[in-house]
Amino acid sequence: MIEVNRRKATILTILVAALWIISAVCAFLLIIPILDSITLIYAAFWADPNPIGQAYYLGVSIRQMGVLIFSMLFVIGIIGGAEIQARNFNKPSSWHFMFITYAVELTLFLFTMFF
Amino acid sequence: MKFIEKLFLHDLRLTGKIVLSTFLGLALIIFLAQGVIALIFEYPLDYGEGQLLNQAFRITQGEPLYPADITTPPYLISNYPPVYILINAFFIWIFGPSLLIGRLIAFLSTLGSAFLIASILWEFMPNRKILPLVTGSVTFLINPYVLEWSALFRIDMLALLFSLAGLYCVIKNPQKNKSIILASILFVLAAYTRQSYGLAAPLAALIWTWTKNKKQALKLFLIYAIIGLAIFGLLQMLTNRGFFFHIITANINPFNWTTVLHFAQDVARKMPWILALLVFYLALGWRYTQSYPYLAPYLIAGMIAALTIGKVGSNVNYLVEISAGFGLLTGIIYGELCETIPINSENTPEIDIKLEQIPKPESMKPLERKNLWINLTIFLVLTGVLLFQIASLTQDSLFGPIPGRRDRIKRGNDYIYLEEKIKNASKEGPVLADEFMAMLPDNRIQLYFAPFEMTQLSNTGIWDQTRFLKSIEDQNFPVILIHHFQNYPVYLERWTNKMQQAIFDNYVPVEMKADSIIFEPKDFENKTYPDQLNCPNSLWQLPTSADMGLLWHNGQLLMMGSGRSGEIPVYAVADGLLYQFPEWEAAVSIQHEDPLNPGEIIWSFYGDMAPAFDIDNHYIKTKFIGAEGVPVKAGDLIGYQGSWLGAYEQTWVHLRFTLLPAGEDGGFPEPLVAIDDFHADLPAYKEQIRLGLDTSISLSAYTGLPESDIFGTLDFLPFECAVGGE
Numbered sequence: 037m038i039e040v041n042r043r044k045a046t047i048l049t050i051l052v053a054a055l056w057i058i059s060a061v062c063a064f065l066l067i068i069p070i071l072d073s074i075t076l077i078y079a080a081f082w083a084d085p086n087p088i089g090q091a092y093y094l095g096v097s098i099r100q101m102g103v104l105i106f107s108m109l110f111v112i113g114i115i116g117g118a119e120i121q122a123r124n125f126n127k128p129s130s131w132h133f134m135f136i137t138y139a140v141e142l143t144l145f146l147f148t149m150f151f
Numbered sequence: 152m153k154f155i156e157k158l159f160l161h162d163l164r165l166t167g168k169i170v171l172s173t174f175l176g177l178a179l180i181i182f183l184a185q186g187v188i189a190l191i192f193e194y195p196l197d198y199g200e201g202q203l204l205n206q207a208f209r210i211t212q213g214e215p216l217y218p219a220d221i222t223t224p225p226y227l228i229s230n231y232p233p234v235y236i237l238i239n240a241f242f243i244w245i246f247g248p249s250l251l252i253g254r255l256i257a258f259l260s261t262l263g264s265a266f267l268i269a270s271i272l273w274e275f276m277p278n279r280k281i282l283p284l285v286t287g288s289v290t291f292l293i294n295p296y297v298l299e300w301s302a303l304f305r306i307d308m309l310a311l312l313f314s315l316a317g318l319y320c321v322i323k324n325p326q327k328n329k330s331i332i333l334a335s336i337l338f339v340l341a342a343y344t345r346q347s348y349g350l351a352a353p354l355a356a357l358i359w360t361w362t363k364n365k366k367q368a369l370k371l372f373l374i375y376a377i378i379g380l381a382i383f384g385l386l387q388m389l390t391n392r393g394f395f396f397h398i399i400t401a402n403i404n405p406f407n408w409t410t411v412l413h414f415a416q417d418v419a420r421k422m423p424w425i426l427a428l429l430v431f432y433l434a435l436g437w438r439y440t441q442s443y444p445y446l447a448p449y450l451i452a453g454m455i456a457a458l459t460i461g462k463v464g465s466n467v468n469y470l471v472e473i474s475a476g477f478g479l480l481t482g483i484i485y486g487e488l489c490e491t492i493p494i495n496s497e498n499t500p501e502i503d504i505k506l507e508q509i510p511k512p513e514s515m516k517p518l519e520r521k522n523l524w525i526n527l528t529i530f531l532v533l534t535g536v537l538l539f540q541i542a543s544l545t546q547d548s549l550f551g552p553i554p555g556r557r558d559r560i561k562r563g564n565d566y567i568y569l570e571e572k573i574k575n576a577s578k579e580g581p582v583l584a585d586e587f588m589a590m591l592p593d594n595r596i597q598l599y600f601a602p603f604e605m606t607q608l609s610n611t612g613i614w615d616q617t618r619f620l621k622s623i624e625d626q627n628f629p630v631i632l633i634h635h636f637q638n639y640p641v642y643l644e645r646w647t648n649k650m651q652q653a654i655f656d657n658y659v660p661v662e663m664k665a666d667s668i669i670f671e672p673k674d675f676e677n678k679t680y681p682d683q684l685n686c687p688n689s690l691w692q693l694p695t696s697a698d699m700g701l702l703w704h705n706g707q708l709l710m711m712g713s714g715r716s717g718e719i720p721v722y723a724v725a726d727g728l729l730y731q732f733p734e735w736e737a738a739v740s741i742q743h744e745d746p747l748n749p750g751e752i753i754w755s756f757y758g759d760m761a762p763a764f765d766i767d768n769h770y771i772k773t774k775f776i777g778a779e780g781v782p783v784k785a786g787d788l789i790g791y792q793g794s795w796l797g798a799y800e801q802t803w804v805h806l807r808f809t810l811l812p813a814g815e816d817g818g819f820p821e822p823l824v825a826i827d828d829f830h831a832d833l834p835a836y837k838e839q840i841r842l843g844l845d846t847s848i849s850l851s852a853y854t855g856l857p858e859s860d861i862f863g864t865l866d867f868l869p870f871e872c873a874v875g876g877e
Contacts, residue, residue, distance in 0.1 A: 077181070077549060080549045080550060080553050080554050080557070081184065081185070081188065081553060081557055082557065083554070083557065084561065126509060127506070127507060127508070127509070128154065128158070128505070128506045128509060128510075129505065129506075131154075131158055132158065132162060135158065135162035135165070135166065136162070136165070136169075138166070139162070139165065139166035139169045139170065140169065142166065142170060143169055143170045143173045143174075146170060146174075146538070146542070147173070147174075147177070150174075150542040150543075150545070150546060151545075151546070151549070
């Protein structure tokens with residue numbers, strides 16, 4: 037019985053770790069497409085064909101600020117996510133949190149697909 | 152039921168909600184952002200804004216809104232009933248004329264309409280869920296037709312607000328007399344804001360009330376009809392029958408089914424899923440929903456009212472009311488199908504995420520379990536459909552009306568110039584304008600002439616334009632502004648042919664700002680103008696007409712004629728041999744003996760003779776295709792002006808014309824063969840000299856056409872003859 041539980045725990049640990057790594061990789065890969073989408077939306081409102089115009093520089097600034105903010109959020113999400121999973125291993129709340137993580141990533145992925 | 156099944160049942164639904172809510176939020180932000188941008192822009196965004204601002208301003212000046220006599224100036228038509236105009240007049244009386252007032256009323260009315268859509272939906276939500284309400288409201292707001300019209304100084308959004316408010320009153324309390332009276336008043340206000348809003352909502356309310364209480368329905372009908380007719384009679388009497396003439400007679404423009412088909416296709420392209428839901432609802436809704444007695448008539452009547460978009464001069468505002476119907480439809484269907492099969496909550500296992508341990512499996516009836524999964528599947532499919540629809544509507548708004556407005560707003564300094572021009576010119580006499588006419592009442596200057604409306608009346612024989620034409624011929628107007636949209640010659644619908652001809656004969660285009668061409672009276676004493684495509688004392692004739700002015704571009708002239716693409720003829724300027732080189736698509740060139748330098752050769756170039764985006768159907772005469780030295784005489788027809796400016800660009804109808812030096816042996820200069828492409832990187836002035844080309848060929852010296860010293864950007868030139876080759 038103990039052997040069965042240990043095996044089950046090992047499988048669950050591997051599963052949680054795998055899901056966490058996949059979510060981290062997806063989040064990382066989403067940063068640039070999200071910035072592209074934000075830039076596209078910005079351009080729809082304020083684009084200027086002039087490469088030395090105010091609108092162009094503001095667009096570049098938004099993108100640079102976006103890189104900073106998303107990088108910080110990424111690091112916070114990775115570390116925080118890992119800690120939550122470790123502290124609440126195999127609790128209902130941890131599985132719910134994992135689901136929410138993927139729901140948010142799906143939302144962001146669709147955002148990058150549509151815009 | 153195991154924990155993992157509970158988790159999936161709960162969290163997959165949550166995932167759907169998160170994704171949809173995010174896209175709804177994004178759509179709402181985009182809607183609000185564009186609204187704020189439009190509100191703070193202080194210049195006209197639409198032709199109709201000027202008319203309404205002027206009407207409100209006229210009321211504050213004690214002028215009649217619906218004069219029965221339109222044979223004397225000002226030549227104006229008030230196409231709409233007075234409610235919105237009176238509200239604006241009140242605020243203009245306090246704050247002075249401003250486009251902001253009317254736009255703010257329209258924008259707040261749009262938001263109010265969205266709120267009323269949610270309120271109506273709320274009455275049909277058995278489980279009081281918020282997401283369907285928000286979905287319905289945002290589907291309405293992010294609809295490109297609504298978004299484009301939401302912050303314009305136009306009547307439509309206020310009319311919609313009144314009509315939805317009336318509908319809400321009746322739906323909420325059809326049994327109460329107070330609701331019936333209030334709804335009747337609101338419907339009358341809607342109809343007296345915009346005529347067409349007197350149909351769909353009142354009809355829907357009437358049928359809805361009829362299903363609840365026939366007596367109340369009769370009351371609603373009688374109160375609405377009596378108040379409506381009484382006001383109509385009163386207005387007819389007060390305006391000496393001018394009211395009927397202005398809002399009905401003057402509104403019966405020619406109808407075009409092609410326009411209806413065009414917009415129907417546009418709706419089908421933008422809202423395929425909503426149309427699918429519409430068919431589904433109209434076919435089955437009567438059986439499964441309580442909303443059918445009001446929503447089905449509202450949708451059907453809304454579609455019938457939308458058909459009037461076929462009138463000449465109509466715009467997407469004719470689709471605003473049906474867009475509200477689509478919002479209601481989306482919310483109703485989503486609300487109904489969130490939980491398709493009723494589930495007894497007592498038998499539904501709850502997932503508790505605060506538990507410390509994974510709970511043990513619970514027993515559950517197989518049927519309930521199956522129903523839970525069916526409900527989840529329907530919910531996810533419908534959420535996916537709505538997500539796709541809302542995202543594509545957001546895209547359509549984001550890459551349609553929003554960039555269109557952005558490009559208009561970006562002409563900032565042009566508007567300042569135009570406004571100053573109008574203000575100064577108005578001191579000398581009445582200024583005529585079309586697209587930017589709102590600048591006149593915005594500066595406390597009353598309009599003299601409503602181009603589109605009077606043109607339609609003239610075309611139908613209701614108004615005699617003779618007296619007005621005489622005023623143009625007498626050069627009574629110091630400035631005339633004719634807007635020249637790059638993608639469509641709208642001015643052809645706004646000014647009659649005779650008005651255009653009178654303007655071209657007596658006025659000269661002197662400047663173009665924000666795509667509006669400024670015409671000033673011709674100075675016949677001190678200047679000469681082309682006559683029958685000839686400038687006096689010029690060696691050669693002109694290749695084509697340029698009644699809408701000339702655009703100088705690095706030594707080439709874009710000669711903008713008046714007419715549609717493919718209508719304005721292009722002629723050879725002199726005798727010579729015509730060539731169309733294999734690399735060229737929409738251009739030809741003619742080799743001539745140089746009359747100024749005997750023994751030398753000179754080339755005339757004629758480009759962009761093709762419709763936009765359609766090089767295969769170019770306008771060059773068939774006999775000149777691939778020509779290798781075909782003899783032509785001066786005045787021979789070569790082709791027609793086009794709107795081609797490369798594979799991915801469209802511009803004003805024009806001919807691109809220039810004169811070029813000959814290459815070696817009199818042939819076409821090799822470095823300039825790429826000239827067929829407007830965007831080609833041709834050798835600069837000094838580089839041409841280095842290549843041995845004589846670059847001093849003057850358009851003025853040969854044809855009398857004006858020239859500019861400016862290179863690197865477009866420079867507008869008047870269509871007048873340069874004196875002595877200057």
